[in-house]
Amino acid sequence: MSFALGLTGSIGMGKSTTAQMFVDEGCALWDADAAVHRLYSMGGAAVEPMRAAFPEAIIDGAVNRDALKGIIERNPDALKTIEAIVHPLVAMDRAAFRRQAAADILVFDIPLLFETGGDAAMDAVACVSIPADEQKRRVMARGTMTEAQFEQIRAKQMPNDEKCARADYVIVTDTLDHARAQVQDIVRQIRAEIADA
Numbered sequence: 001m002s003f004a005l006g007l008t009g010s011i012g013m014g015k016s017t018t019a020q021m022f023v024d025e026g027c028a029l030w031d032a033d034a035a036v037h038r039l040y041s042m043g044g045a046a047v048e049p050m051r052a053a054f055p056e057a058i059i060d061g062a063v064n065r066d067a068l069k070g071i072i073e074r075n076p077d078a079l080k081t082i083e084a085i086v087h088p089l090v091a092m093d094r095a096a097f098r099r100q101a102a103a104d105i106l107v108f109d110i111p112l113l114f115e116t117g118g119d120a121a122m123d124a125v126a127c128v129s130i131p132a133d134e135q136k137r138r139v140m141a142r143g144t145m146t147e148a149q150f151e152q153i154r155a156k157q158m159p160n161d162e163k164c165a166r167a168d169y170v171i172v173t174d175t176l177d178h179a180r181a182q183v184q185d186i187v188r189q190i191r192a193e194i195a196d197a
Ligand SMILES: CC(C)(COP(=O)(O)OP(=O)(O)OC[C@H]1O[C@@H](n2cnc3c(N)ncnc32)[C@H](O)[C@@H]1O)[C@@H](O)C(=O)NCCC(=O)NCCS
Pocket: 010, 011, 012, 032, 033, 036, 065, 066, 068, 069, 072, 079, 082, 083, 086, 087, 090, 111, 112, 144, 145, 153, 156, 157
């Protein structure tokens, strides 16, 4: 049995960057946001159920994220409907990965791990963290969302302090070198735990 490590953290705190560092150490990675992208793409399992709920969100046979963002902005409750469609499909994708992955440590990059109760299925959880002002600076620098969209998403996520308090490991993503050293330390600890078991 592989060790399942959940990797979480609020929007823009450095999950994707840190996840790649775990891959560099030989861990296998499953990425919830990437799973959503697959489900939304042409032929993906979310396209038809999303068409039934939001026909205007389907463009060229795929779920269009900009159209979705517009729908959510006009009607924040739409996100609940979207989540009810998407989250069960994401859970199936995750279960399929877990059945076939071969590495000793499987890392699950899941932004809403605690919010969705997914932490119960993990052997341990690591949370990435930086101060809120730096978080906002990094997200705005990407230029992919407005401040209002950012605040709406952040308001939906469990506060960073609470995530960190619930996690087994906290990874401070202030610099790349510091984050990598913490990742290497966590991998060493988990491999020692596996060897002792
Ligand atoms: C809202 C959407 C259209 C925004 O798309 P966009 O490409 O601009 O952003 P992206 O997907 O990269 O998300 C940006 C950040 O917001 C976070 N986020 C996305 N959805 C949610 C949500 N429902 N609640 C809280 N945070 C969320 C992401 O995890 C990420 O950290 C898109 O995220 C979406 O369809 N979300 C609903 C599906 C979902 O719940 N995904 C979360 C992973 S299971």
